[in-house]
Amino acid sequence: MTSAAHTPLGGRLNTLVIDGRVVEGHAVLTPRGELVRGCADTLARTLEELPDRVSGVDLDMTDVVFMDTAGLQFLDLLDAYGRRHRVPVRATHWNGQPRRILELVGLDTEDPLRHASDRTAGPRTTSAVARERAEQLDELRVEIEQLRQAIVSRPVIDQARGVLMATHGCTSEQAWDILRETSQHSNTKLRAVAAAVVAGAEPKGPTPPEEVRRALRTAISRRLHGSS
Structure with a gap:
């Protein structure tokens, strides 16, 4: 199971590929590339391909090398999936520049979805990821503008x-x-x-x-x- 997106940005192709497998009912996903525009669509297609009843979803983010604000949409989508299906979702092994973005917006750099692990309470009006993003938005805009310039x-x-x-x-x-x-x-x-x-x-x-x-x-x- 593999989903991929090719998104033109700054005169080049930014590719996100998500490899996946299901082991004893548990989904293990491995994204590779950049969390930029289109990454949430790629994730959505990957999640749609999962079996109807998985016991949880683990993402190994080791090979994600770059992230802008689209990466926060990626996390929101993961959070929403876990709440809708009431299963634990984890995204771990962040490093480099993507880890810096998590630090900047005040998210857990080991697993930014850790605080949203209780799926039994049902959906909330505002996800924890979105709420923490809003609290740090002004500082994030400055950083992301530099990152956009860096892409170009x-x-x-x-x-x-x-x-x-x-x-x-x-x-x-x-x-x-x-x-x-x-x-x-x-x-x-x-x-x-x-x-x-x-x-x-x-x-x-x-x-x-x-x-x-x-x-x-x-x-x-x-x-x-x-x-x-």
């Missing part, structure tokens, strides 16, 4: 991450955090920061603007050396 600008941002990883021996996630923090502290768009990092890595490349260099040094020092 992904090639140059990926190059910049590669430059930072090669230069400073950091992980891909640390490189992303350095770029994002530099953008915030220098009041410079993320794409512009990434382009400056890539250009500066060329043998005769231009030096990044002073405010970007200063913010970049601070971010590297804080993220990699633990100093402010």
Whole structure:
């Protein structure tokens, strides 16, 4: 059982594939790709293919590499399915950028549906996921706007991450955090920061603007050396 979606965004194809199997009446789903526009539709098709009576649904989110606000719709749909069928639903093993989004909106990063595990009480007027999303919406909008820009600008941002990883021996996630923090502290768009990092890595490349260099040094020092 496999469902897939191909959604054009920012000039490229973002793919979500959900593999699934049912073991002794329990559904085990493995999404792979990105939780962006269309991901809830893919999940809906997957859930429709499940047997009428499953004892529960477990999702392993290890291979989900990116998430924007559509990922919250994905969680809402899972929550609604569990309540409608009165079965436990879990989504675990979050990492990287999707885990950061869960932190930002105040959800449990181990299982954002944990607090909604009691299915016997029946449906509520507002799901716990939606309620927590509303509480953090203003901060989330700022973060998601940066993420949308990152999708459109992904090639140059990926190059910049590669430059930072090669230069400073950091992980891909640390490189992303350095770029994002530099953008915030220098009041410079993320794409512009990434382009400056890539250009500066060329043998005769231009030096990044002073405010970007200063913010970049601070971010590297804080993220990699633990100093402010």
